[in-house]
Amino acid sequence: MAVKKPTTMADDLAKLDGINESPNEDAYGGDKVTVPMGYYRLDKKELCGGGAFYPETMELYYRAASVEEVSNWSNMDDKNPQEVYDGVVGIVRSCVKGFPWKMIKEADRLKILMYVHEITFANTGNTMSVRCTCASCDTKYDKKILARDLCYKEIDKRLLDRVEPETGELLFQTKDFGEIRMAVPSLGSLRIVTDYMATRDKAWLKDHMMFFKIASFLILDHRVDGKKTMNTLYKDYSNWDIDKLGFMINLHRELSVGIEDVIPTTCPSCGEHNNVDIEGVFKGGMRNIFIKGVPDIYNRLL
Numbered sequence: 287m288a289v290k291k292p293t294t295m296a297d298d299l300a301k302l303d304g305i306n307e308s309p310n311e312d313a314y315g316g317d318k319v320t321v322p323m324g325y326y327r328l329d330k331k332e333l334c335g336g337g338a339f340y341p342e343t344m345e346l347y348y349r350a351a352s353v354e355e356v357s358n359w360s361n362m363d364d365k366n367p368q369e370v371y372d373g374v375v376g377i378v379r380s381c382v383k384g385f386p387w388k389m390i391k392e393a394d395r396l397k398i399l400m401y402v403h404e405i406t407f408a409n410t411g412n413t414m415s416v417r418c419t420c421a422s423c424d425t426k427y428d429k430k431i432l433a434r435d436l437c438y439k440e441i442d443k444r445l446l447d448r449v450e451p452e453t454g455e456l457l458f459q460t461k462d463f464g465e466i467r468m469a470v471p472s473l474g475s476l477r478i479v480t481d482y483m484a485t486r487d488k489a490w491l492k493d494h495m496m497f498f499k500i501a502s503f504l505i506l507d508h509r510v511d512g513k514k515t516m517n518t519l520y521k522d523y524s525n526w527d528i529d530k531l532g533f534m535i536n537l538h539r540e541l542s543v544g545i546e547d548v549i550p551t552t553c554p555s556c557g558e559h560n561n562v563d564i565e566g567v568f569k570g571g572m573r574n575i576f577i578k579g580v581p582d583i584y585n586r587l588l
């Protein structure tokens with residue numbers, strides 16, 4: 287695939303309202319980091335859990351999508367969850383560097399795509415925005431949605447304390463169920479789950495959605511034999527008593543690190559802080575980031 291190397295990234299970026307500095311330059315404590323040519327560094331503090339679910343040594347860089355990549359994206363059939371998944375993976379895979387794409391957390395795909403989007407359309411001003419009404423003075427104004435505006439649901443500190451910095455995995459010692467090791471689902475672990483789901487019929491899937499949700503937190507390494515791993519997990523899951531099932535359901539819910547449906551804005555007229563709902567903006571799904579107006583099927587997968 288032809289890769290168009292952006293040459294005037296800093297200029298392009300400066301044209302975007304609200305972004306005045308290169309993300310390469312700030313907030314890295316003076317550490318010398320070599321950023322690959324044509325790429326920007328993505329501060330992992332911007333990612334889910336403040337980056338806690340990635341290895342502490344992780345570095346992530348991203349670049350603009352090429353015309354060909356955007357074209358592939360807009361050609362995907364968004365009624366086909368597998369194609370949507372492949373579309374996301376395609377962009378992340380080609381535009382992100384420094385860290386294996388399969389280890390990127392599923393919860394971070396939207397934010398990373400938004401970063402790629404901002405760089406890709408820096409010249410055209412093709413930004414996404416949402417209409418706001420000030421709760422205090424009733425002024426109507428548009429708020430541009432930038433990647434850095436997207437906030438993640440907060441994770442309980444007692445869970446974050448269980449993260450192993452070297453791996454980003456969580457290790458729980460429990461009173462009743464022994465040791466439990468979990469990881470926030472990655473694109474790689476999600477692929478294993480969806481591949482397995484594709485081998486099952488609809489009725490079976492319907493009865494086992496909770497298993498798939500929990501399983502995606504239990505696949506720690508995407509390089510495993512997926513089918514074998516899923517079979518083992520299912521055998522294990524089938525043996526859980528109601529107490530363990532309840533515990534695992536609550537644990538995986540607490541670890542659901544998705545993006546909040548609202549972003550903070552400031553009223554240009556009175557300065558009031560308003561939280562505005564952005565759910566509708568992304569209602570059309572992942573493809574909506576580059577192309578508008580399609581239903582989100584991907585989000586229903588997990």
Ligand SMILES: [Zn+2]
Nearest residue numbers: 420423553556
């Ligand atoms: Zn106001």
